[in-house]
Amino acid sequence: MDPLSAYKELQGSIKETTIIQSKRLDDFLLDLIPERFDRAKTTIFKSALIAYEGFQHTASFKYRAAYNAARKSQADHLIAASSGNFGQALAYAAKIRGKKCTIVMPETSAQVKIQAVRNHGAQVVLIDTDRVSRADALASLCQKISTDHDNKPAVFSPYDHADIIEGNSTLGIEIASLVPTPDLVIAPVGGGGLLSGICLGLESAIKQAMSNNLDLAIRVIGAEPQLANDAARSLAAGHLIANEKEPRTIADGARTISLGKLNFEILQARSIEILEITEEQIAEATFLLFDLCNLKCEPTGALSLAALIQMLRNGKDLYTRPCLVVSGANVDSNVYARLINQPIVSE
């Protein structure tokens, strides 16, 4: 994996992340810091930077991964199993790169998500997940395409693949280039593709900065729903642990059975800490991003703010300039309306 060269290759094809700062959010966060830090508060905490991927193509960071995979693949047909952001992202990336694309989705997927993939010109194969696993469906689809067209398609995991991680690493490079540099990056964890990509991107950028005699220190922390805490458990145990079934968290981007193998290795080698976030904290953070920052954010994207709030309330590990990765904006309007229809928390 070569984050710096992927970053160069993707310029012009992906949208740069949108950096948002909000005085109202900063005031809110400052108030969370416990009393005993009172006099030092503002010297400890300066301002939170939000790296917002809701304006990315297909409205999530997944397009970085999908485009990079589509760009590097020799195959002219790309396939994946995804009911969410990766399916849309790969469909659109394939279209832009002039390739065919087929996405395997559970037949229970929301009609609007199926249609979004089809709108990008991809084929959708619906499966009954009670009767056939996604892996089996992908294998037989792959077989069928190879036989019919005498042309082996490329199968992509949404997170457990070097080109996917490398694509996501471009966000780490963008974050490292902010001035002044953040001292902490918090990102959501599902399969671990985003978090491991950010680690590699930051490291490449830091290495390059060191060769220019710049010394950057940026810590990385993951934020995972408590209901889907396989990453926290896996990293604590030192081996991959899977959830028994798909977790029912509102953060649908984190409803993965386990970390990917590659992602686990990357995170374990760096002793990345994972904070566990309750459903209530996810809902609160989604609302706060709407109310204080005017950002539309899917629940998964709010995990990073929820984690920072948890850290500040606990009054430990205070950072000057935390960067929160808000990973996407694909949320059903009725779910979102329910999340924001709360009394105003602040002001």
Place this chain on the structure above:
Amino acid sequence: MDPLSAYKELQGSIKETTIIQSKRLDDFLLDLIPERFDRAKTTIFKSALIAYEGFQHTASFKYRAAYNAARKSQADHLIAASSGNFGQALAYAAKIRGKKCTIVMPETSAQVKIQAVRNHGAQVVLIDTDRVSRADALASLCQKISTDHDNKPAVFSPYDHADIIEGNSTLGIEIASLVPTPDLVIAPVGGGGLLSGICLGLESAIKQAMSNNLDLAIRVIGAEPQLANDAARSLAAGHLIANEKEPRTIADGARTISLGKLNFEILQARSIEILEITEEQIAEATFLLFDLCNLKCEPTGALSLAALIQMLRNGKDLYTRPCLVVSGANVDSNVYARLINQPIVSE
């Protein structure tokens, strides 16, 4: 008024507008163009550019005006009557410029809006608008401050003042500098401060471009709630016409009794066309900005998209690259939740 010099002076103190393009919005708009344009559709319409002021300080374009007024004023106490975005903007601008600020608000104003002004360190004077007019309240407040502190405060209309219009003109300059340049700008109209400012800003920028042998042609159109159509009626009649009472449109930024005098003169001299938008169209456009562009927008800010939709449906005056000014993001969460809780329109 000198838009170019105000633009230079305000750099670093205001946030540049956020330009958003959305493929899903463009696809939606393209579908609206009537059949008879079918073969030419994509050569006529390229892409809509959204100039989003929701990430501006105090979350609306009003901060441009307020900061410019605070910067230029000799007084050390600024006062205004405003229950909305201008009050917050002036309070914050005064704080940044080290001045006192008092905002006159109806006692029926939402508690959250009163608190937002107070949070910026300004004083709030609540009045019973059935018993005392805003003008009288401002006059007696001005008198009281002058007497008590031997120091005459400066009173600002939210729109009818040269420094206010000049502040807003900086948005016109930013829009004119986009590459490629838009051929149409649509902005909401209440008192006319934004629309007249944009006209002057664009003209200054175009004049400067001409001296560099660049020929820009940018048409400007205003978008006004049908329930508050005093600007359309005034410009048609050739003289200022006021609404009988404060109009009850959901677009609360356009609930003005009439255009300002200065604003009317500027718009009349340029024969600016005003499109009238129904409440249903405002609600639809607010939802579409959420659904297709992931933008949180107050109903007033959605007037510009509603106007473009109206133009495309009517199949006349097609533009290649319209710029929609989405003027702010201050909307109560319960109002917004109601607006977006609709079946998905598109995809």
